[in-house]
Each structure stands twice: as structure tokens, then as C-alpha cells.
Amino acid sequence: MKQKLFVALAVSFILVAIPVTAFAHGARITYQTRTAIEITAAYDTGEPMEGAQVTIYAPDDPSTPCFTGVCDENGRFTFTPDLSKPGTWDVQVRHAGHGGIIHIPVGEETAAQGGTCYTPLQIVLMAACVVWGLVGTALFFARRKA
Amino acid sequence: MRKNFIPAALIFVLVIGALLTGCGGGTAPETESQDVAKTGTLEFRANGEDFIRQGFVSKDGWALAFDHVYVTLADVTAYQASPPYDPDKGGDVQAKVKVSLPGTHTVDLAEGDENAPPILVGEVKDAPAGHYNAISWKMIKAPEGPAEGYALVIIGKAEKEGRTIDFNIKFDQQYAFTGGEYVGDQRKGILEENGTADLEMTFHFDHIFGDAETPADDELNVGALGFEPFAALAENGKVDADTAALKARLSPADYQKLEEVLPTLGHVGEGHCHCEAI
Numbered sequence: 001m002k003q004k005l006f007v008a009l010a011v012s013f014i015l016v017a018i019p020v021t022a023f024a025h026g027a028r029i030t031y032q033t034r035t036a037i038e039i040t041a042a043y044d045t046g047e048p049m050e051g052a053q054v055t056i057y058a059p060d061d062p063s064t065p066c067f068t069g070v071c072d073e074n075g076r077f078t079f080t081p082d083l084s085k086p087g088t089w090d091v092q093v094r095h096a097g098h099g100g101i102i103h104i105p106v107g108e109e110t111a112a113q114g115g116t117c118y119t120p121l122q123i124v125l126m127a128a129c130v131v132w133g134l135v136g137t138a139l140f141f142a143r144r145k146a
Numbered sequence: 147m148r149k150n151f152i153p154a155a156l157i158f159v160l161v162i163g164a165l166l167t168g169c170g171g172g173t174a175p176e177t178e179s180q181d182v183a184k185t186g187t188l189e190f191r192a193n194g195e196d197f198i199r200q201g202f203v204s205k206d207g208w209a210l211a212f213d214h215v216y217v218t219l220a221d222v223t224a225y226q227a228s229p230p231y232d233p234d235k236g237g238d239v240q241a242k243v244k245v246s247l248p249g250t251h252t253v254d255l256a257e258g259d260e261n262a263p264p265i266l267v268g269e270v271k272d273a274p275a276g277h278y279n280a281i282s283w284k285m286i287k288a289p290e291g292p293a294e295g296y297a298l299v300i301i302g303k304a305e306k307e308g309r310t311i312d313f314n315i316k317f318d319q320q321y322a323f324t325g326g327e328y329v330g331d332q333r334k335g336i337l338e339e340n341g342t343a344d345l346e347m348t349f350h351f352d353h354i355f356g357d358a359e360t361p362a363d364d365e366l367n368v369g370a371l372g373f374e375p376f377a378a379l380a381e382n383g384k385v386d387a388d389t390a391a392l393k394a395r396l397s398p399a400d401y402q403k404l405e406e407v408l409p410t411l412g413h414v415g416e417g418h419c420h421c422e423a424i
Contacts, residue, residue, distance in 0.1 A: 045365060062277060063336050092329055096360070097350075099329045099416040103230045 034080050037104060041075040041093040048075030052095035059087030059106075071095075081106045186337045188273035189344035190222050190247050190281075193264035194255030197351050204304075205356025208373035212302040215255040216293035217349065219267060220286045221322075222247040224278040224335070224345050231280040231326040233420040239280045239324060245273045252288045255349065256302075264346055278335035281345045281414060282324040284424060296388070297321075298411075300351075304373055311377055313385040315392075319405075320424040323347070323412030330415035348413040354404070369407060375400045 041049040054077045056067040067079045071093065081089050086107025093099050194215050196202075201211040225231070225241035253265045285297045293299040298317040303310060328334040328346055337343035352360070356370030379385050379395050393401050409421040 043365070057333065063333055090327075094329060094416050097352075097416055098418070101230075101327050101329055101417065 038078040055092045057090040184275040184339035186341040189269045190267045191264040200260040203358035204373040205367040206372040206374045208304045208306045212256040214301040216299040218252040218288040220250040222283040225280040226276045227280040236420040279327040316388040323419040325414035325419035328415040329417035
């Protein structure tokens with residue numbers, strides 16, 4: 001079919017917070033803030049992929065699904081990735097014999113920090129080089145005046 | 147003093163430069179060489195799905211059974227693409243590793259029984275380990291064999307309301323398909339050292355004939371030709387037509403629809419491919 005069923009997957013990040021209330025009859029209620037990812041799957045006609053199967057793979061185990069589920073009536077599905085597993089999370093969405101896959105970077109800021117190409121030794125040497133150059137230049141001009 | 151200063155400065159700069167050289171490049175080649183050392187067997191398969199193996203009912207009520215569906219494949223290449231290939235954007239696949247299957251292969255997608263596995267086109271035994279997340283292939287005219295001169299040959303029988311038609315439909319249109327990661331029940335293309343992984347070139351024939359089990363207003367059926375236009379070409383209970391005959395005898399609207407759906411045949415499982423006419 002010309003139906004290049006192209007799965008348009010829009011991704012947005014939301015914060016899911018479980019609010020703290022009060023203690024009552026010994027209940028202990030705590031909360032933690034997590035980063036969740038919401039995907040929206042639709043055909044290229046714009047029709048939501050209601051009931052589409054969602055399979056999510058974490059970067060540390062690309063063979064085994066980490067999460068599975070089904071899109072709601074608006075083609076949406078939300079999951080909370082484990083932020084201790086930075087990298088590309090792959091999300092596959094399928095329905096009625098057609099589907100697609102999207103690749104979502106998680107924790108890229110961490111990767112960016114880890115991606116610097118200078119070792120500590122190189123950084124120290126560069127700093128020493130700059131300082132030595134400044135001092136040397138100053139001494140050079142100071143000697144000429146003298 | 148000044149004479150001593152310049153050579154000393156030069157030596158200092160050279161030493162610092164040598165220490166700083168190799169920034170960022172030290173680990174990548176090492177990783178790449180380690181990957182290359184680890185190899186496994188990568189299988190390339192072609193799949194006409196249950197539509198071909200088991201037959202199906204077209205959108206206009208013809209029960210189709212297939213004796214042979216010959217497709218000729220060439221330049222079959224698997225990629226460890228980075229970034230992942232996006233068929234909607236098209237273009238070349240960017241990959242650090244790619245593995246090609248040599249030769250031209252004519253396969254019969256209807257081979258085997260109704261539960262037969264996808265057809266093994268060929269395999270590469272020393273493929274570097276890694277995740278093959280893209281594949282490209284060409285569908286070209288067969289240079290020899292039962293489909294000689296044609297890229298796609300569909301042979302079978304159609305039945306509807308007591309009427310039976312034997313059909314032999316031959317296409318000479320050639321296409322280059324490029325797909326991203328396989329979309330299906332199981333993830334494919336993850337090759338571990340000494341292991342075996344497979345990639346699949348999937349062909350969706352319901353795009354040509356439509357599917358009675360899909361709603362009539364579904365985009366699949368709206369875009370499909372159905373079988374009735376082919377049935378109208380039957381003489382003595384047989385349809386034997388190639389691309390030229392179809393162009394001459396189908397209505398212009400039907401032929402145009404056919405030309406529009408042929409490039410959508412190629413898939414990676416349930417994921418569609420980018421297609422260019424050759």
C-alpha cells in the first residue's frame with residue numbers, strides 16, 4: 001500500500017511526581033521524582049495507533065525487552081527509563097502488520113561529559129603551557145626594557 | 147640568553163605537542179579492531195509472509211493461492227548503522243560496519259509448506275559481531291532461471307464464486323530498497339561472537355491485492371489494486387501478462403495504482419523501506 005505506514009513518534013519528557021502528604025495510622029508515604037518519556041504513535045494519516053504494541057529495549061540489553069505495553073486511545077505510551085543506563089533506548093511500535101522503531105537518547109548530558117577527549121595529565125600540561133608562556137613573555141619584554 | 151630561549155621553547159612545544167597528540171583517537175580504532183576480530187554468521191532471508199505461504203483473500207473477494215513467487219535480489223548489504231537509518235528521510239546509510247552478500251539470487255517466496263520459514267537467500271560466515279540495524283537490496287531482472295528477464299513473477303490460482311483463474315503475472319520494474327531495523331516479534335540482526343543472526347527482506351503482497359480481513363476503507367485497501375482488474379484480463383481461465391501487457395490492458399487508473407504500490411512491497415518485517423526505481 002502506498003500507505004507507507006510511517007509511524008510518527010513524538011517524544012516528550014515529563015516529570016512524574018508522587019506528592020508527599022501526611023502520616024496517618026502509621027502509613028509511611030514517601031516520594032521520588034522520576035523522568036518519564038511519553039511517546040505518541042500515529043499513522044501518517046494522523047490517526048493514532050490505538051492499541052499498538054510497544055516494546056522497549058534498554059541500551060545494556062538490546063535483545064531482551066525492558067518494557068512492553070499498549071498505546072492508549074490517543075496512541076500514547078509512557079515509560080520511565082532507568083537513568084543509570086544512559087545511551088539509546090529503542091522503542092518499537094506495531095499495529096495491524098505495520099510499525100516502526102524510534103531511538104531515544106537518554107542521559108546524553110552524562111555521555112557528553114564523559115566524552116571529553118582530554119586526560120587529566122593533558123589538561124595539566126596545557127594549563128602549565130599557558131602559564132609558562134605568559135610568564136616567559138612577560139620576562140622577555142621586561143629584560144628588553146632593562 | 148635569547149639564543150637559548152628559542153630552542154628551549156621549541157623543544158618544550160614539541161614535547162607538549164607529542165603528549166597531546168592522539169586526543170580522542172586512541173580508543174576508537176582499538177574498539178573497531180576488537181569488533182572485527184569477533185565474527186559470526188549473518189543470514190539473509192526473504193519473506194513473503196503467510197500471505198504467500200498460506201494464501202489469502204483479496205480485498206475484492208478472490209481467494210489467492212500461490213505456486214511460485216520469484217523475486218531476484220542483488221547487492222544485498224547489511225549495516226551497523228550509526229545513526230540509525232531513517233527510511234522516511236532516505237539517503238545513504240551511515241555505518242562503521244557493513245557486510246555484503248555477493249551475487250544475484252532468485253528465490254521462490256512460495257517455497258515450502260504453509261508453515262515454512264522465510265527463505266534463506268545466503269549467509270556470510272565471517273561477519274563482524276555487532277548490531278546490524280539496516281539493510282539494503284535491489285530487486286532486479288533475473289539474468290537466468292525461471293524468472294529470467296523479470297524482477298518479480300507471481301504464479302498461482304484465484305477463485306471466486308465458482309470461477310477459477312490461473313495467473314502468471316510478471317513485472318520487470320526494478321527497485322532499490324533500503325530499510326532500517328527489523329520490526330517484528332523478535333529483534334533481529336544482533337550478531338554475537340561465533341553466533342548466528344539473521345536479517346529479513348520482507349515483501350508485503352497485500353499491498354498489491356488488498357486484504358479482505360482489513361477494513362475496506364483502510365489505507366491498505368484503498369491503495370491496493372485488488373485482483374479484479376487482473377481477472378478482467380483472463381482468457382480461457384488464464385491471466386498471463388507482463389508489465390507491457392498490463393500497461394496496455396489495464397485501465398490507466400489501475401496501472402497507475404499498480405505503479406504506486408510496487409515500490410511499497412519491500413519491508414523489514416513490519417517496517418517500511420525507502421525505495422528508488424532503478
